[in-house]
Amino acid sequence: MTEVAVSPTSVRVQARPAGFVVDLFSVAQRAVRQIPREPASVIPALIVPIFFYVLNIGALSKVTGAAAHIDFKSFELPVAVVFAVTGVSRASSLVTDIQNGYFDRLTITPVRRLPLLLGLMMADLALVMALAIPVLLVGLALGVHFRTGLPGMVLFVVLSGIWGLVFTGLPYAIALKTGNPGAVNASFVLFFPITFLSTTFVPKAALEGWLRTVATYNPMTYILAGLRALVSQPWSVSTATAVGDAVLAVGAFGLVSITLALLALRGRVRRP
């Protein structure tokens, strides 16, 4: 180590609380910066939905489309986007912070506790919306036509993004509660019942028995219905109702998931 040229004591500053907004954007900025540095956590979230979208269209378009009298490309586009945005979060990074002590370092600063979570979620929202757009473009390239036009497309991306955001409440709750990377990774299994016990491949009218019952209570059914309405229907009361139901479903799910995450945050930052 060379001689110290300038003493770190010569500039005097006064520590003070930065304020909620600065805390929030500081934490979010760090989280956003991490995203391109961990491409392995993002690229599959983009490639897999596009792959299955193209595969499903190729394999099921004629059968399902003809039987249900639907444009299967338009019908499946919301599914592909939901696949892209669901379960993508910084929860694994949060666990790493907890395990290596960096989370402790942050909590020793005057940072408010809520931005430690909301800043990550803010970054997640930016990411999932960014993931939704390429999938949407693939759909457009394959001939999907948005009957609600550009405003409908924007609403489609925003609604998908907010769904992706509220879903992150679950992995964050698990991350903060357990501090265990295995548990966070396992939380991905929640993705399957929520997305597949729904109208993922056929309209609700074509579902039968227990699956129809489960789908009725699954918020994903209403989210997909709202997104599909934005693609396949012109602006109308029916479209607005479907979108409204989707917003309510996202809100209800979010109420549960975000509450769980906030409770877990409170438990984590409460000094033992």
Place this chain on the structure above:
Amino acid sequence: MEGPAIVTEDIARRFDDYWAVDGVNLSIGRGEIYGFLGPNGAGKSTLVRMLCTLLRPSRGRGLVAGYDVARQPELVRLQIGVALQDAALDDRQTGRELLDLQARLYGLRREERLARVAQVLTLVDIGDAVDRQIHTYSGGMKRRLDLAAALIHDPQILFLDEPTTGLDPESRAAVWREVRALQGERGTTIFLTTQYLEEADELADRVGIISRGHLVAEGTPDALKRTVGNDVIVAKVAEMPSAAVDGVRSVAGVEEVVRRGDELMVHAGDGAAAMSPVALALHGSGARVLSLTLRTPTLDDVFLQLTGAHLQADEAAETEGGTSGDAAAAGAAASGGAR
């Protein structure tokens, strides 16, 4: 800030049935460097975590800069800088990004952040690596960056939990220089935990020795060392008959004899005068003496006298060899390398 920088009153922390810290009373003055010395598991880090507001005391109370760590943690956090035992960093940030984020969270404005980051970087001296992601850093570089992060907001009280663990001897010496500079120029109060005797001896105005959660001694390094006598004769013995200890104890001028394994630690007022009689007494008892060394007391001798154990194996070895810095630094470097 009026009054002492740090005060603890019967502070204690229990984990299940185990008291990691059990009724420690401290009063550390402003601008003081206080060395908290003890082996691994003695309770040093637990006490630091309580004073840094990361752990709530199970009993007693702690005041830092006059604020109660349990009831006023937000105010405590504004006054302190902390470098915990393990360098707590985000590997995916660059060093500069980490320091800038840290400065933002302490409410520093842009120009203040730029100035402080530039200044603390002169301390850690990680060169161009500051713009590389931290996962590319060596263990020693991470430690130095961790220290810089603790200093970024110019705290009036600095907690350093084993700050030189993982540093090479040169970096370690630089940290010592900076610790002294912080105290001398800024008047920063520094609470330093360490298991390196030399570090406590070299840096601390006062030293507290902790063992099994209890503060067993406190004072200036010189005062503590005087409690074990003026000189120490270390006899390494291959065969130690039971009469050997009594034989040495009967030598005129010998104040105390402590046996530990194949070593006898003989405390004497005048070590040079007692050397030959001790050798004769050992020989007379039938002991086979491998080596006989005269030295002045160390803090390890204090610890040995108080607890019946050496502070650490490395330090025991170094006292026999007659050196201290290298052995401790080698231990530090090995520890850092394993991180």
